[in-house]
Amino acid sequence: MSRGFFVTGTDTGVGKTRVSAGLIAVLRQQGLRVAGMKPVASGCAATPAGLRNDDALALIGASGGDWPYEWVNPYAFAPPIAPHLAAADVGSTIRFAVIEQAFGQLAAQSDCVVVEGVGGWRVPLGPDGDVADLAMGLQLPVVLVVGLRLGCLNHAALTAADIRRCGLPLAGWVGNAIETGFERLDDNLKALGDSLAAPCLGVVRHAAAVTPASVARDLRAPPIGS
Numbered sequence: 001m002s003r004g005f006f007v008t009g010t011d012t013g014v015g016k017t018r019v020s021a022g023l024i025a026v027l028r029q030q031g032l033r034v035a036g037m038k039p040v041a042s043g044c045a046a047t048p049a050g051l052r053n054d055d056a057l058a059l060i061g062a063s064g065g066d067w068p069y070e071w072v073n074p075y076a077f078a079p080p081i082a083p084h085l086a087a088a089d090v091g092s093t094i095r096f097a098v099i100e101q102a103f104g105q106l107a108a109q110s111d112c113v114v115v116e117g118v119g120g121w122r123v124p125l126g127p128d129g130d131v132a133d134l135a136m137g138l139q140l141p142v143v144l145v146v147g148l149r150l151g152c153l154n155h156a157a158l159t160a161a162d163i164r165r166c167g168l169p170l171a172g173w174v175g176n177a178i179e180t181g182f183e184r185l186d187d188n189l190k191a192l193g194d195s196l197a198a199p200c201l202g203v204v205r206h207a208a209a210v211t212p213a214s215v216a217r218d219l220r221a222p223p224i225g226s
Helices: 016-029 054-063 083-089 096-108 131-138 152-165 185-196 212-216
Strands: 004-009 034-037 040-042 045-047 050-052 075-077 112-116 124-126 142-147 170-176 200-204
Touching: 004 016, 004 131, 016 034, 016 054, 016 112, 016 142, 016 170, 016 200, 016 212, 034 054, 034 096, 040 083, 050 054, 050 075, 054 112, 075 083, 083 124, 096 112, 096 131, 124 131, 142 152, 152 170, 152 185, 170 185, 185 200
Parallel strands: 004 112, 004 142, 034 112, 040 075, 142 170, 170 200
Antiparallel strands: 045 050
16 A cells, blocks of 8 residues: 545535545644545646646645645646546546656655545546546545435445445545534434444534635544555
């Protein structure tokens, strides 16, 4: 297993970036040099330096590193659509070898790399496979972000089962409160704990504004190499 974690979610918009940045902050508090990585991102803004993605920039900010943007986010696409479609629209192909090379460069200059996936666990990326295939290629233990809303029990159980089917360790899961007033929160958290059979690394509270440091207060990091 590589030194780091692959952060995936039960769906898109469940708070992977928030949790990834918080996890980076926790690891940095342990004295580690941590790199964040967003291998594939759609919904990027045009800048004088090229396309830039808010999630990737958030991970760079949380890590405090000075790595080249292209290492952190090798594939950036403007439209906020499925990445394999965005790539096809501009005549590009997402190749895992490119991502693995960038990951190796980050890993060589850090103690740990936190890689944030795109969308959910089975989002297609192109001819090389989907997000799950990418995680398998990087050989990283997985942290699952569960968006705490109606339906999360089913989505979390299905995702966790497929992570294990892929032969990757489920290092832990994080509940992220993406809605206010989610009914029976404690009962749902207990059900998640019972069904996922993996450590709960924290429950991130709902807040209008969050920082990596504030999220870190709600998290603990699994052991590196778990």
